[in-house]
Amino acid sequence: MQIFHGKSVFGGIAIGKIKVYQKGRQQVKRIRVEDTDREQERYEEAKQEAVRQLKGLYDKAVKEVGEANAAIFEIHQMMLEDDDYNESVENIIHTQKVNAEYAVGMTSDNFSQMFSAMDDEYMRERAADVKDISERILSILNGSANTGVDSDEPVIILADDLAPSETVQLDKDKILSFVTVHGSVNSHTAILARTMGIPALIGTEMPLDETVDGKLTVVDGIKGCIYVEPDEETLSQMQEKQKKEAEKKELLKQLKGKENITLDGKRIMLYANIGNIKDLAMVIKNDAGGIGLFRSEFIYLEKEDFPTEEEQFQIYRTVAETMAGKRVIIRTLDIGADKQCDYFKLAHEENPAMGVRAIRICLTREDVFKTQLRALFRASAYGKIAIMYPMITSVWEVKRIQEIVSEVCAELDMQNIEYGNPEQGIMIETPAAVMVSDELAKHVDFFSIGTNDLTQYTLAVDRQNPKLDMFYDAHHPAVLRMIKMVVENAHQAGIWAGICGELGADTELTKDFLKMGVDELSVSPGSILPLRKIILETDTQKEEAE
Ligand code: PEP
């Protein structure tokens, strides 16, 4: 047995034979030509055909992985129209009097080298895209079909790297997994792979030759291991692990597309928590009814300086558009405590969890808050965005937020900038907010209970301190009674209440929450379908036999 390691792009277990995927790298010969105009014409024709193919791939990818992930094929079309790229090809044809293939090959090498040398990671990843579009043109010029992977039995694909167009062309019925030597976790291929749900590893130092080709192999996408010719014990362990995964998948299949309605007819909103636009694929795959918590502070944490209004607007708009009319609750920044961001230059605090964090930063640094609100309001014209404010303790805070929101809207009006009418709610994650939730409910559109902080503040237990784990009891009756109280006060005022803290995914409590009248549960995407199963089996009117 040989064991290799890699970085997991998507979990799951695959067992099957390896097929080493050799790229159809085009052999490019330098041929001297007299009629350079004809070569230029051949290039133009090939380019048009490439655009046609990319349009086809785009349509296929939209159906398989959604618009956001299919966008790479639009980007490739745009790259084919890039003046620098085209001028380089034409220049080489005319000045060196050579064939179109050679000019494309040279341009591809030059441009991909240039991208690879850039500091910016995103730009470095574009080197693969340049190679991809160039290979496409070359295969058209050579009259060879753009190869997918053809194999009679399902296989584990092992490749040096896979271009996005190669990944989407794979016949998924024949692919058990893919493993690449290169590639990055953030590449479009990785995103596509995750959305397609194929166990995948990158960065594996495996030989692309007959020492592994055709050999029975296990890919453990959960642990990031590859076992070539596994021994009996490993194989049977992995088969067991795979069986469990298959059971989960089966559940997924049966429950996908179903509505979240209890036996007594109560409809529950089952939403997803995300921290990043990259999580959207999993949101869609797991059939979330919306996004219940987009932790927008991650946009700030990933940057070296404050994200601009425009940067934020683009992200919020993409999320809203991708979710296509489903509710997207974006929480305003919750910086501070465990989420420190250097450029905020927050002073050192003895007690950061009780310090300058979340809404307290927004209400004391209005410029930062207003930038985010402008981006959110503008984006709300493109989908069903709702805004949620964290760490609320008092009614005056909500009133002050409303004043600031009015100022932002007045400014947008003055500037003739379009914006929507987003719902606005608050997080209930402090005991104070629970106790005045009857009052708070009169001023907002919804409540979302942040049980992570609510537990820490109620039990006076630092959620960050692992030594206190035995005291951090989210099932504590104090916490559960608070949740009940919040839901009752919300309903009294005619608004809905949900849970977006980790407790929302705790299946031991789902029935209790439903009986309390919780209207929404927002959880990590992988927890959605197991929760749907419980919702479908629950009668909120019936006492359970102990
Ligand atoms: C919470 O406190 O429960 C919550 C959802 O917010 P965060 O975990 O981001 O503090």
Ligand code: MG
């Ligand atoms: Mg919180």
